[in-house]
Amino acid sequence: MEGKGKGKGYAVSHEGLRKLFDLLSSEYELVGPALKEGVISYKVLRSFEELPFGCKSMELAGYYAVEKADGYFTYVRPSNSLKTFLHPPELTIMRVKRENGKLSFEYEYPDKKYCFFDVRACDLSALKVLDMVFLHKNKNPDPYYASLREKVFIVAVNCTNHTNTCFCTTMGTGPEVKEGYDFLITELDGRFLLEEGSERGRRLLESLENKEEARQEDYEEKERRLKKVESSMKRAFETEGLKERLYGRMEESFWEPVGKRCLACTACTQSCPTCFCFDLLERASLDVSERVRVWDSCFSPSFATLHRFNLRQSVHSRYRQWLMHKFAYWLDQFGTFGCVGCGRCISWCPAGIDLREEVKRVAYG
Amino acid sequence: MVENPYFLKEGRVLKVVKECEGVFTFHIATEEPAEPGQYNMLYAFGAGEAPITIASVGEGYVVHTVRAVGNVTRSIDSLREGDYLYYRGPYGNRWELERAFGKTLLILSGGLGLAATRWVFERAMESPVKRLIHLYGSKDYESLLYKEFYEKWAKGAEFHITLDRPHPEWKGRVGLITELLKELELEKDAVVFMCGPDPMVKACVKTLEEKGIRAENIYASLERHMKCSVGACGHCMIGPYFVCKDGPVFRYDLIREYFERKEV
Incomplete structure (x- = not known):
C-alpha cells in the first residue's frame, strides 16, 4: 500500500x-x-x-x-x-598562527x-x-x-x-x-x-x-x-504578488508606526530559523588569532556601518530591512521567501509585534 | 568537499609608495587573474579583513591603495617591502568597459575612489573608446593620489583635477567635481563610470541627467560594509543586492531606488 x-x-x-x-x-x-x-x-x-x-x-x-x-x-x-x-551562534572558522612575520592557517x-x-x-x-x-x-x-x-x-x-x-x-x-x-x-x-x-x-x-x-x-x-x-488555521495574508506590493511600500511612512514599537532587541532574528546574517570576529592573543563567525542581526546598530557611521540609524529602517528581506529581497536573491511561517518571531517579540499584522498593514493596508 | 572561501593566500610586498599622510600603495606579488572593478579582502593578523579595490596590476603583482582608517587598514599600512600580506579574492564584478567602445567614456573619481577607477581608466586608454575624459576631485592638495601618473594620463585622455580647498602650490582648478562636470561638453550617449562618497555619486548623477545622460549608461562602484564577500553575512545588502558579489559596480538605474532612499 x-x-x-x-x-x-x-x-x-x-x-x-x-x-x-x-x-x-x-x-x-x-x-x-x-x-x-x-x-x-x-x-x-x-x-x-x-x-x-x-x-x-x-x-x-x-x-x-x-x-x-x-x-x-x-x-x-x-x-x-x-x-x-x-x-551555530559561534563557530571558529580558522586559527591563524604568526611566526617570524609569516602566518599559517588551520581550519577544521x-x-x-x-x-x-x-x-x-x-x-x-x-x-x-x-x-x-x-x-x-x-x-x-x-x-x-x-x-x-x-x-x-x-x-x-x-x-x-x-x-x-x-x-x-x-x-x-x-x-x-x-x-x-x-x-x-x-x-x-x-x-x-x-x-x-x-x-x-x-x-x-x-x-x-x-x-x-x-x-x-x-x-x-x-x-x-x-x-x-x-x-x-486562518490564512494571515495573501502571498501571491506580495513581493511586488512591498516593493511599492518602501516609503518611510509605512514603517514608522512599527519603528515606534520595535525595541531592536534582535529576538526575532535569533529565533528565526532562516535568518543567516553573521559577523566575523577576530579573537587574538600574541601569536594566535581565531577567526570566529557569530550570529549578527540587521537590528543591531553596528550592522550596516560604513566607516563607523550606521547607515540605518532609525529603528524603522532596520525593521524595513528585515521584513523586506524576508518577503521581497529574499525572493530575488534565493528564489524563495525567507519566511516559513513558524511564528517564532511573533511569540518571542517582547514588544508583542505580530509580523503577520505588519505585513498586512504595510502591504495591504 | 567544497573549497573554503575564507582561505587566505600569501603575497609578498614588492613595493610600497606613500601617497599622502595615512595612505599607502602596495604592490603585492600574485598570479591571481582579476578584472578592473574587482577587489580583494586583505587580512591583518588579530584585526580582521577589509575589502580593498584592485587599483591596478602589473606583471606578477596587484596594486592596492590603503588608507589607515581602522584597525585592519592601520595594520596593513605598516607593512613594508619584503613583508607578507594575506588576502583572498578577487571578488565582485567588473566595469563593463566594452559598453563605451566607440563612444565617450567619462570617469568621475572622488578621493580614494580614484583607486577603484584607475585600472579601468588605464585600460580605457588602450581601448577603442572614442573620447576619454576623467574628472578627479580631491578634498585638498595633500590628499592627491598617484601624482607620478598625471603627466602620462593627461597625454592619454582629458584628465582634469579639482580640489575642494585651495593650496599655494596648486595652480589648477578649485571647486566641487559637480561644478567641473557642469561645464563639460558631453555627448548624450556617453557612458559614465564613477566612484566616490555616496553624496558625490548622487550629486553627479543629478548633473549628468540634466545633461541628458541616461541612468542606464551610468555605473557606480559602491562602498558598503562587506565582511564575508561571498553573499552570506548580509552586511553589505542594499535592497535585494549584495554589494560584495552583485557589485561593487552597479548600473545606476538598477540601484537608484535603494541608493537614493534614506537608510536602505
Whole structure:
C-alpha cells in the first residue's frame, strides 16, 4: 500500500518509537525537543523520556506558556530552531598562527553527525531555505554548513496541533510534511504511522521489529488529522504578488508606526530559523588569532556601518530591512521567501509585534 | 568537499609608495587573474579583513591603495617591502568597459575612489573608446593620489583635477567635481563610470541627467560594509543586492531606488 509519503508505511506503538530513538542515538548525536525551564527547545537529547510528550505550548504575540494535553506530539515547533546546530551562534572558522612575520592557517570542519528527531513542516522548509543560502544558490558554498548538513538524518513529524502564532498555511510550508526527510511520523489514535522518505530511512524502518504494515485506515486518519489542523488555521495574508506590493511600500511612512514599537532587541532574528546574517570576529592573543563567525542581526546598530557611521540609524529602517528581506529581497536573491511561517518571531517579540499584522498593514493596508 | 572561501593566500610586498599622510600603495606579488572593478579582502593578523579595490596590476603583482582608517587598514599600512600580506579574492564584478567602445567614456573619481577607477581608466586608454575624459576631485592638495601618473594620463585622455580647498602650490582648478562636470561638453550617449562618497555619486548623477545622460549608461562602484564577500553575512545588502558579489559596480538605474532612499 502506497501512502502519501514517498515510501512504504508502517504502524508502530509508543514502544516502537523508543526503539527507533535508541537505534538512532547509537549512531547520531540526537537533537530533539525537550521541556527545559518551562520552554520547549531543541537540544541534544540523552534519552527518549526527554521528549516533551503531552506538552503543548500556548503562544501569542509576546506570550509563551506550556500546558498539558492528551497525546504525544501535541506540541508544535520548539522555541529555538535547527539553525542553532547547522549555523551555530559561534563557530571558529580558522586559527591563524604568526611566526617570524609569516602566518599559517588551520581550519577544521565540524564533524558532528546529527539526527534531528522531530522536525515539523515549517522547519523542514527552513532547512531548505538555509540550503539555498549557504549551498545551492551561492557560488561559494559554505564548507562549514555543508559538512554538518550532508550528514544530518531527519525524522519529520506531521503537526496535528498548532498554536496561535503558527502561519505555515499562509506561507505554503505546512502543516503537512511533504519532502526532505528520512522518515516521517504521524501520530494517530493510539499508534504512530511511519513513512519512509529515503533509502537510509527505509533500511532503518525495515530493521525495526514489532511493526505492522500501515493500513488504508491509517493513511485516512493521517489525512483527517492534517485537514483538521489546516482548517483550524486562518490564512494571515495573501502571498501571491506580495513581493511586488512591498516593493511599492518602501516609503518611510509605512514603517514608522512599527519603528515606534520595535525595541531592536534582535529576538526575532535569533529565533528565526532562516535568518543567516553573521559577523566575523577576530579573537587574538600574541601569536594566535581565531577567526570566529557569530550570529549578527540587521537590528543591531553596528550592522550596516560604513566607516563607523550606521547607515540605518532609525529603528524603522532596520525593521524595513528585515521584513523586506524576508518577503521581497529574499525572493530575488534565493528564489524563495525567507519566511516559513513558524511564528517564532511573533511569540518571542517582547514588544508583542505580530509580523503577520505588519505585513498586512504595510502591504495591504 | 567544497573549497573554503575564507582561505587566505600569501603575497609578498614588492613595493610600497606613500601617497599622502595615512595612505599607502602596495604592490603585492600574485598570479591571481582579476578584472578592473574587482577587489580583494586583505587580512591583518588579530584585526580582521577589509575589502580593498584592485587599483591596478602589473606583471606578477596587484596594486592596492590603503588608507589607515581602522584597525585592519592601520595594520596593513605598516607593512613594508619584503613583508607578507594575506588576502583572498578577487571578488565582485567588473566595469563593463566594452559598453563605451566607440563612444565617450567619462570617469568621475572622488578621493580614494580614484583607486577603484584607475585600472579601468588605464585600460580605457588602450581601448577603442572614442573620447576619454576623467574628472578627479580631491578634498585638498595633500590628499592627491598617484601624482607620478598625471603627466602620462593627461597625454592619454582629458584628465582634469579639482580640489575642494585651495593650496599655494596648486595652480589648477578649485571647486566641487559637480561644478567641473557642469561645464563639460558631453555627448548624450556617453557612458559614465564613477566612484566616490555616496553624496558625490548622487550629486553627479543629478548633473549628468540634466545633461541628458541616461541612468542606464551610468555605473557606480559602491562602498558598503562587506565582511564575508561571498553573499552570506548580509552586511553589505542594499535592497535585494549584495554589494560584495552583485557589485561593487552597479548600473545606476538598477540601484537608484535603494541608493537614493534614506537608510536602505
